[in-house]
Amino acid sequence: EVLDPDAVNNYALAGKLLIGADGKSLTQTSIPRLMNAYDEQAIECALRLRDAGVECTIHVVSVGTDPTKILQHAVAMGADEVAAIPVDTGTVDGFATAALLAGFVRSLGGADLVLCGRQASDGDQGVVPALLGEMLGLPIVTIARAVEMVSATTVRVTRVTPDGDEIVEVACPAVITISNEFGDPRYPTGMRTMKARKVKPQQVAPADLDLGEGGARARVTMTRQFVEPIIGRCEFIQGSSPAAAAQELVSRLRADRTIE
Amino acid sequence: MSNSVVVCTWERGRAGVPAGVEETLTLAHKLAASAGLELNWLVAGPAPDQALEIAGRYGVAHLDRIEDSKLAEFQPDVCVEALAQYSKQQAPKLVLIPQTFDARLVAPRLAARTGAGVVMNALTLELEGGAVKVTASAYGGDTRVVYELTGAESCVVGVLADMLLAETPEGGASVPAVRQVSVDLGGAAERVRVIQKAHFEGPRLEEAQIIVAGGMGLGQKENYRLIEDLAEALGGMAAASRPVVENGWADSSRQVGLTGKITHPALYIAAGISGASQHMVGCSAAKTIVAINRDADAAVFRYARYGIVGDCLEVLPELIRAAKAR
Ligand SMILES: Cc1cc2nc3c(=O)[nH]c(=O)nc-3n(C[C@H](O)[C@H](O)[C@H](O)COP(=O)(O)OP(=O)(O)OC[C@H]3O[C@@H](n4cnc5c(N)ncnc54)[C@H](O)[C@@H]3O)c2cc1C
Ligand SMILES: Nc1ncnc2c1ncn2[C@@H]1O[C@H](COP(=O)(O)O)[C@@H](O)[C@H]1O
Numbered sequence: 001e002v003l004d005p006d007a008v009n010n011y012a013l014a015g016k017l018l019i020g021a022d023g024k025s026l027t028q029t030s031i032p033r034l035m036n037a038y039d040e041q042a043i044e045c046a047l048r049l050r051d052a053g054v055e056c057t058i059h060v061v062s063v064g065t066d067p068t069k070i071l072q073h074a075v076a077m078g079a080d081e082v083a084a085i086p087v088d089t090g091t092v093d094g095f096a097t098a099a100l101l102a103g104f105v106r107s108l109g110g111a112d113l114v115l116c117g118r119q120a121s122d123g124d125q126g127v128v129p130a131l132l133g134e135m136l137g138l139p140i141v142t143i144a145r146a147v148e149m150v151s152a153t154t155v156r157v158t159r160v161t162p163d164g165d166e167i168v169e170v171a172c173p174a175v176i177t178i179s180n181e182f183g184d185p186r187y188p189t190g191m192r193t194m195k196a197r198k199v200k201p202q203q204v205a206p207a208d209l210d211l212g213e214g215g216a217r218a219r220v221t222m223t224r225q226f227v228e229p230i231i232g233r234c235e236f237i238q239g240s241s242p243a244a245a246a247q248e249l250v251s252r253l254r255a256d257r258t259i260e
Numbered sequence: 261m262s263n264s265v266v267v268c269t270w271e272r273g274r275a276g277v278p279a280g281v282e283e284t285l286t287l288a289h290k291l292a293a294s295a296g297l298e299l300n301w302l303v304a305g306p307a308p309d310q311a312l313e314i315a316g317r318y319g320v321a322h323l324d325r326i327e328d329s330k331l332a333e334f335q336p337d338v339c340v341e342a343l344a345q346y347s348k349q350q351a352p353k354l355v356l357i358p359q360t361f362d363a364r365l366v367a368p369r370l371a372a373r374t375g376a377g378v379v380m381n382a383l384t385l386e387l388e389g390g391a392v393k394v395t396a397s398a399y400g401g402d403t404r405v406v407y408e409l410t411g412a413e414s415c416v417v418g419v420l421a422d423m424l425l426a427e428t429p430e431g432g433a434s435v436p437a438v439r440q441v442s443v444d445l446g447g448a449a450e451r452v453r454v455i456q457k458a459h460f461e462g463p464r465l466e467e468a469q470i471i472v473a474g475g476m477g478l479g480q481k482e483n484y485r486l487i488e489d490l491a492e493a494l495g496g497m498a499a500a501s502r503p504v505v506e507n508g509w510a511d512s513s514r515q516v517g518l519t520g521k522i523t524h525p526a527l528y529i530a531a532g533i534s535g536a537s538q539h540m541v542g543c544s545a546a547k548t549i550v551a552i553n554r555d556a557d558a559a560v561f562r563y564a565r566y567g568i569v570g571d572c573l574e575v576l577p578e579l580i581r582a583a584k585a586r
Contacts, residue, residue, distance in 0.1 A: 010538055011561045012402040034568065046277070087399075093370070093458060093566050123398050123405065125380050127368035134372030138338075139451035142365050149297060156455070160359050162521070163458035164513065169453045179520060181512065219377025219413065224406040225398070232562040234551070236569060239440070246578035252566060257525045258548050259470065259494055259583070 001062065001070050004123040007031040017227050024225040035070040035109075037185075038117025040077070044176040044185035045115050045147050046203035047078045054149050057081060061104050063097050065089050068201055071224040076188035076196035083210075087115075098131035103209030105136060110236050112176065113155065114175040118143050133175035135212065141170055145181035265297045265354040266324070268329065268346075270304040270306070270339050271362070274509045277308050280421025281359030285318040287385050288356050288421060293319070295387035300324055302441070305331030312436060319432035322439050324350075330445045332514050343399060344373035345443035352414055354385075354392060359418040371416040377409040380418035388476045398425070400518040400538035422522040423545060434536055463497060464515065465521040470496025473516055474504055477532020477553065477572050481509040486576040487531065493583040496527070516542035525560050529579075531572040535560025552576070 003026055010027060011017040020027035028041075046058045060074040063085045071082040085100050092100070105111050114136070133140035145165070146158040157173060159166045160181050187204070190197070199236030206216060239245030253259045267288050269278035276464060285301070292299035301315050308314075315323045326346060330338045339362075347355060347370065348564055355370065357363045370515035371378035381396040383404070389584035392409040409415040445479040464473065470495065484504070491498040500510035502517060515525055518538040528546035532553065534541060540563055543549065552572045561567045568575055 008399050008402055009538065012399070012537060013534065015559075017402060021402075026403075048532075095371070098372070121400070123396075126364055127378050127380060128373070128491055130365055130368035131378070134369050136468075140369065141452055150549065159458075160512075161458040163460035166458040167456040168452050168454050174451075185345065188377065198281040202344060212327045217411075219409060219411045219415070220379055221408045221410065222405055223393075223408050225403050226406075227402070228404050230562045231563075232563040234561045234567045236561075236567045239280065242570055242574040243578040243581075244377075244571065246497075246575055246582045249566060249568060253527065253548070256548065 001033050001064050001067050002036045002120055003091055004032045004034050005037075013225065017211060018157060019046050019225055019227065024222055024236065026225070032099045033069070033072055035115050036120050037181065038119065040184045040185040041180065042115040043074055043077050043079060043119050044083050045144075045176075045182060046113075047186065049113075049147065049149060050078075052162075053218070058161050059083065059108060059111070061085065061101065063087055063092065063100050071201040071216055072196045072199055073188070073193075077193045078188075081202070083204050085204045085206060087206065089224075092216070093220035094125055094127040094147055095220070096216040096218040098128045099211050100206055100209060101132050102133070102135040103206075103211045104204060104218070105132075106210050107204070107208075112172045113253070114138065114173070115147075116175065116177045118177045120177045129175050129177045136175070138173050139170050140175045140177075142177045143179045145179055147176060147178075158193040179238060188225055262353070263297050264300055264350065264352045264355060265292050266300045266302050266350065266352040267356045267358075268302045268304065268343055269358065270366075271334055271360070272306055272308050273499060277314065278358060279360050280419065282314065282318075282380075282426035283421035283424040284356050284358040284419045285314070286424065286427050286429075287319070287382075289318045289432055289551055291354070291387060293429070293432065298322075300352070301436075302326070302343075302346055304339060304346075305334075312438070315431055315436040316426050319429060319434045319435060320436045324439050324441050325489040325520055326441050326443055328443070328445050330448065330577065334362055335450050335563055336362070336365055336369070336452065338358050338367045340373065340446055342402045342443050342534050343370050345420075347374045348439065348584040349438075349443075351471050355414060355416045357416065357418050358421045362463065363418055367416050367418045372377055372417075375413050377411060377413065378417070379409070379415070383423060386418065388393070391569070396420075396542070400536075401538045401541040410439070422524075425539065429502045430486045433488075439482050444482075453514045460513075461512040465497055465499055465516065467525065468497040469498050470494045470527045471523055471525045471546070472496055472500035472529045472531070473533060473545070474510070474572075475501040475533030475539075476533050477502070478509070479532075479573065481507070483573060484509045486573070486580070490580050490583065492494075493580050496525070499523070501533050501536075518542065529562070530560055531576055534558055535563060536563045
C-alpha cells in the first residue's frame with residue numbers, strides 16, 4: 001500500500017505538499033492510499049500466465065498496518081488467496097519486510113514464481129525483491145516488460161534496460177520484478193469488486209513465521225522527510241508574437257554560447 | 261568492523277571510467293575526511309586505465325583489485341559473490357555503489373548476503389554519533405527522506421550519482437596503494453541465462469548535449485514532428501515525457517525521467533511539459549533549461565533558465581525557423 005503518487009505529485013507541483021507534525025509523514029488526508037501500481041502489474045502478470053494456460057494458485061501477500069483494502073482489490077482482480085502480515089510500518093524497513101515475506105513463502109512450502117513490483121512508488125527503493133530472492137536462495141530477474149513460461153519449469157523474461165530489451169531465461173522458482181512497460185492491469189468489474197469486499201484476508205502473525213537466523217530486525221529507520229525547495233530563476237522571454245519570442249530566445253542562447 | 265568506507269565498481273564504463281564513480285568518490289571523500297574513516301575503492305574485474313589517477317585525486321588509501329576471468333564481463337551472480345566475499349574479509353563500515361541499472365540489483369543482493377542495511381537513491385551522507393545518515397530521493401523526487409542506519413552491521417548505499425556533481429577535493433590527494441584481494445569464485449555460476457542481449461546503436465540521450473523534449477501539451481502524435489524538427493535544427497536529440505511515450509507518440513528509448521533516461525545536456529528545451537518531479541529528475545542536471553508552456557504557473561518554470569509562456573504549437577515552428585536562420 002502506498003500513497004497515490006499522482007496525488008502527491010499534484011500537491012508537489014502546486015507547491016502545497018505538507019509534512020506532518022512528526023516531521024516525516026505526508027498527512028494530507030485527501031491523498032488516497034492505493035496498491036502500488038507496479039504491484040498491480042505484478043498481479044496482472046500472474047493472471048496473464050494463468051490466462052495463458054499455466055495451472056496455478058495465485059497468492060497475494062502484503063506487509064502493512066492494515067492492507068485489507070488492497071488485498072480485496074487483489075481478489076477482485078483474480079487472486080486466489082490473500083494474506084496480511086500486520087506490522088507497524090514505522091518499525092520495518094526493506095530488510096525486515098523481505099524477511100517477513102521470505103517467511104511467508106516458506107510457510108506455503110515455497111512458490112514456483114515470486115512476482116514483485118520494480119519499486120514502491122513512495123520510497124522508490126526497489127530493494128525488497130532482491131533481498132527476498134537472496135533470503136530464499138532464488139535467482140532474481142528485475143524490470144520485466146514480458147514474462148512467459150517456455151516449459152513447465154523455465155520462464156522467459158524480457159527486461160527493459162537502458163540499452164533496450166534483454167531476453168533472459170531462468171529455471172523456476174525465481175523472483176521477477178515487473179515494470180510499468182508490462183502494460184495496464186485489468187480493471188475488475190463492479191460485481192467482482194462488491195464480492196471481494198466480503199473477503200477477509202488471512203492474518204499471519206510475524207511470530208508464526210520461520211524467519212531464519214537473522215529474524216526480521218530493521219536496520220534502517222526513516223527519521224525525516226522534507227520537500228526540497230526549488231529556487232526558480234526563470235527569465236521570461238517576452239515577445240510581441242511567437243516569432244519575436246522565438247527569435248529573442250535563439251539570440252540569447254547564441255549569446256550564452258549554449259547553441260551555435 | 262573496520263573503520264573504512266569503500267566505493268565498489270565492476271565495469272569499465274562506456275567512457276572508460278565506471279559511470280558515477282567520481283560523483284560517488286566525491287561523497288565518500290567528504291564523509292571519510294569528516295568522520296576519520298579510511299577511503300578505499302574496490303574495482304572488481306578489469307580496472308579502468310585512469311583508476312590510479314582518479315583514486316589519487318580523491319584521497320583513496322587503497323585501490324583494491326579483484327582479478328578473475330569470471331569478472332571480465334558483468335554477471336550478476338558472480339559479481340554479488342565477489343563483493344560479498346570482499347565485504348566479509350574487509351568488513352567496511354560503509355559500502356557505496358554508484359547507482360547504475362545493474363547496481364540497483366547488485367546493492368540489495370549484497371546487503372542480504374552480508375546482513376547489511378541498504379538504502380538506494382542517496383544524495384548526501386553523514387556520520388553522526390556512529391549512525392550513518394543518508395538523505396535519499398523519494399516519491400520520484402517530490403520529497404527527500406533521511407534514513408538512519410544505526411546497527412553494528414555495515415551498510416550498503418546506492419548513490420544517485422546522476423544527480424550529483426563530481427568535485428575534486430582540495431588538498432586531499434593521495435598515492436593509493438594497490439592491493440590484490442583474492443576471493444574464490446569457483447562456486448559462482450550464473451543462474452539467469454541471457455538469450456538475447458540488449459543492443460543499442462546510435463546516439464544516446466544520456467550523452468546528448470542538446471535535447472528537445474515534448475510533453476502532452478503537443479496535443480497529438482503528429483505534432484511530435486515539431487520536437488524532432490527542432491532537435492534536428494539544433495543538432496540535438498528529441499526526447500519525451502512518459503505519457504507521450506505511453507501514447508505511442510515517441511519511442512520508449514526517448515523517455516526522460518525517473519523511469520526513463522537521466523540526461524545531462526548543455527541545453528534542454530521542454531515544450532508542453534508540466535514539470536512533474538518524475539520528469540525533472542531526468543533533466544535537472546542540464547546547464548540550461550528552456551520551458552515553453554501556455555500556463556505561466558507551470559512547475560517547469562521553476563527549473564527553467566528561460567521561459568516562454570505560449571502555445572508550443574505556435575512557438576516551436578518559429579524556433580525551428582530561427583534556429584535554421586544563421
Ligand atoms: C512512479 C512514477 C514514475 C514516473 N516516471 C516518469 C518518467 O520517467 N518520465 C516522465 O516524464 N514522467 C514520469 N511519471 C509521470 C509524471 O508524474 C507526469 O505525469 C508526467 O511527466 C507528465 O507529462 P507531461 O508534462 O507531458 O503532461 P501533463 O502533466 O499533462 O502536462 C502537459 C503540460 O502542457 C501544457 N500545455 C498544454 N497545452 C499546451 C500548448 N498548446 N502549448 C504549451 N503548453 C501546453 C499544460 O499547461 C501542462 O503543463 C512518473 C509517474 C510516477 C507515479
Ligand atoms: N510491505 C510490503 N508488502 C508486500 N510486498 C512488498 C512490501 N514492500 C515491498 N514489497 C514488494 O517489493 C517491491 C519493491 O518494494 P521497495 O523495495 O519497497 O521499493 C514492491 O513493488 C512489492 O512487490
